[in-house]
Amino acid sequence: MSTFNGVAYVVENAASAEIYGLEYEGMLMTPYGILLGLNGALTHAEYSEFNRAACTAEDTRPPPCDLTGRRLRLVPDVKATFTAGWEGAPFNWPFLTRIGVTASYTSEVALATDLDPIDVRVAGTTYGVQLGIKSHDDTWHVTLFGDNVTGRQSLAAAQDSPGFRGTHFGGAYLDATYEIELGYRF
Structure with missing residues (x-):
């Protein structure tokens, strides 16, 4: 791990970690144009030994700190994505219609190298x-995509600043975004 100590970046590796889990994926496609999908992972990931870790900026003990037995950063316990979609030609329209929705859930995840509890992405669904x-012969299409359509606010990244006790920095994921795709095959 690379950690900024207020003066320079220090690289320190955990002595050992224990990681195991379960990944799953399933999809159902019906003859009626309906598609259902579910995928994700259940993960256990913790430091078996990491007694030379960075300390949080608020920690008054001299470094290093011990993160043994704590979760690895950036690894959620649960991550799951459900997808539902339909494609068909209602009312015998001269084109196909496509509708889809995706729900992605991630449990709480530590973002900071030192596992500072302030720098955590809270659990939630996007x-x-x-x-x-699109045309029946797939020569043209027009598609509107929306991401994070409910405008869920969450941290994309975060760290504390060891040089300034109590100071944290980071960035957030974008609010709702939309894009349109136009395609034509010659």
């Missing part, structure tokens, strides 16, 4: 949508 039309 939703995406897809609406579009």
